[in-house]
Amino acid sequence: MAQAQAKRIKAAAAAFTVPQSRDEANEYIGDIGRFQRERERLRADMNDEMAVVKERYEAAALPLGEKIKRLSAGVQTWCEAHRAELTQGGKVKHAVMAAGKVNWRMRPPRVSLRGKDNIIASFKALGLTRFIRTIEDINKEAVLAEPEIARQVAGVSITQSEDFVITPHETELEEVA
Helix, strand or coil, X not given: CCCCCCCCCCCCCCCCCCCCCHHHHHHHHHHHHHHHHHHHHHHHHHHHHHHXXXXXXXXXXXXXXXXXXXXXXXXXXXXXXXXXXXXXXCCCCEEECXXXXXXXXXXXXXXXXXXXXXXXXXXXXXXXXHHCCCCCCCCHHHHHHCHHHHCCCCXXXXXXXXXXXXXXXXXXXCCCC
């Protein structure tokens, strides 16, 4: 008969240390605060450097953008003047040239409304209610106000969770205006 081998249970080592006293926990919280402040200083330094780099490249790109605008306006003007020839009398909406392609695209139709209440009243008066949307939705604030009644309805559940938050003490500096 074969001997039964004892099963080994492997557990991963904790990837963090656990304070062993209230004083040590307080020390950890202080360290968290220091690390958070250091991370914020690094983030601020990074953003300062990125702002300088971004400003330098935007300044270099500005004249190029102006040149692109002027050339684009000129190409569009020429293409509009020769549209019939470029689109084969309107059979196509594009033209391919050696250096690239130009397109004419129709945007999807869009509706603009001014005076929505008057428009709704006019639609109703004309019997055009198919143009009016009525939206029904659950009032979650009312459900939370009367949870015991709301829970009686199938599909309604009200849950609440708890977060553990560590907030190291910090002193804010006042801004000088």
